[in-house]
Amino acid sequence: MHVPDGFINAPVSAVTGVIAAGAVAVSLRGARRELGGTSRSESGGERTAPLAGLVAAFIFAVQMLNFPVAAGTSGHLLGGALAAILVGPYTGVLCVSVVLLMQGVLFADGGLTALGVNITDMAVVTTVVAYLTFRGLVKVLPRSRRSITASSFVAALISVPAAAVAFTFLYALGGTTDVSIGKVATAMVGVHVLIGIGEAAITALTVGAVIAVRPDLVYGARGLTQKLKLRVGGELVDAPEPAEEPAPAPVAARSHRKVWIAGLVTSLVLAGFVSFYASANPDGLEKVAADKGIDKKAEEHATSDSPLADYGVKDITDARLSGGLAGVIGVGVTVVAGSAVFWALRRRRSTDTDPASTASVSETSETPEKA
Template sequence: MHVPDGFIDAPVSIAAGAVAVGAVAVSLKGARRELGERTAPLAGLVAAFVFAVQMLNFPVGAGTSGHLLGGALAAILVGPYTGMLCISVVLLMQAALFADGGLTALGVNITNMAVVGVLAAYGVFRALVKLLPRSRRSVTVATFTAALVSVPVAATAFVGLYALGGTADVPLGKVLGAMVGVHVLIGIGEAAITALTVGAVLAVRPDLVHGARDLQTPLVLRTGTGPAVPGTPQAAEQSLAARSETRAGTGPQTGTDPAAAPAPTAPAAPRRTRPVWLAGLATTLACAGVVSFYASGSPDGLEKVAADFGFATTATAHDAAGSPLADYGVADIDDARLSGGLAGVLGVGATLVVGSGVFVTVRRRRAEPAAAAATAAPSAASGASRAEDGTAHSPGA
């Protein structure tokens, strides 16, 4: 559903660009709350994976194809704010390097796919997760439904923008019916891909799925005959250490037999994300470098509707049409398989680098205030201690 230059007039394109800029600014702030030390690199990989899978056009009948939009997938895996940034990075890379989606229409595409697509998908997903039983199967069902709904909603948003600034006189009611009809079919493919991907991550590492965070069981550590210790690993460890000191006679209650105190249970070490990241990267490169060669060559849903209703001719030449990677091929390489595969791999690399850079930077900006507060606290405490000592030992005391 990449809108080319020329479909939407300048005023509406500028307005959509302003909406996109505002949404990205809000997402940068919101992503600070979603991104953790482990999830920032994974968010870059999610962006790269969406880029790769968008190259895999699948047939939906009547000479039409579709591809993943990715809003539901990104939002459920890494959160809605981070998901908007993921799709925005993908659209920027596609427009700038591959001449896919107009540069003047970049705001329109971000608004349609990164804003409307993500918000619609995540809204449906959260509503279903609250209504359904708390289980991984419910998360998968909610994921499938959210992805299915998000595609025709984004298609409807495009028709709304075209009603405001379309450059051709077309029967909007018929265009709306055609866009929604074909994108419902595309949505089925989107739903299947999204549910399979989220389900695979759930089966291996449910703790890495943002949308399944409510399914995580709070940590409960038990120490012999003592009560359960709920909470985070750090809180549990502190509580166990305090109980051990008390039983050993170093705490407030002395005289307890040290031999009766069981050894505290150490909290489980955080699970490594590198194996998941490497497996995801290998899958992403395989999709972009190998599987993409077998993608359908039929026009996608928007292209087909535009051709059927006569406004495809209003598209203008892309400013990046002379790019060495334009149309997902490497210039001067005659072998189509090699050219397309290499372009896909280069696109994955560029998206991964840009996306990871954005998310790591956002994560660091979140960590800076916390580090400053942690540094200021001991200084304040030290100052208060010195003040008390001065009062206690002053000559006039």
């Protein structure tokens, strides 16, 4: 659903740019709490930072895998639901934003003047809608791993048509062609409901796989452990709470290196090899744009001459090798860029909450007065 330049006029693109910038600023602040892990209520946050960059790279890789959804139409993962559930909603917005930035600048995928539109639609809308849906479901469902996986499926399913509705709204405000909005809405929502099924399957499978191996690494699974049950008189009852809460298990000491390496290798294989077999059909937005004529004023991408434009390496004629190398480079760049952002946020959070650091700053500020 990457919106190219020329679909939305300049004023609406500018407004969405401001909205996107504001959302990223809020997410930077919120992600510092999600990545901090400095209090009991934030237990597990110290493990989120190294995985957040990986989540961004994984989303980049899976977005290269267009899957067929209808005659002549394909779809791909948006990733907002997956990111929000794995690493938190604020960090999730940043993950998808990093992916969109890398795609727009390096691969000429999604217009640069439309970057605000894409971040607002694909990062903010999908993440917010998915996470609110997910949290609502896990509160009413039994506390179990299956309920988390099922909630992930539903949340991802709903997030995709929600993004389609959001695009239609933006097009109604600033579309550059005179097309019936009703027809655009019907076509967009219809095809993206089908794409949402694929998104839901990918999200649920990924969340379920991580929960099966390391449930402590899933942000959406924190605090959802089941209470211990005892059989009394042939009936299951909740075990009494201990008089004194034991110290938390040292899960932070458990290495996440194996999960990180497995995730990176999976991302590289998907982007470098499996992507060659992805559907070549246009995705949902491209198909609707061509059928309804909303692409008449689409503009050439500002980085269309990039060495990696259209997910291929310039001057390499072998399509399989060219696409595979581009995918591997994309995963590498995204994981480095994402990890740098999230590590910086975590260090900032640690500095802000370090009593020794705070005391040092206070003493330094008082020294001139004493002198």
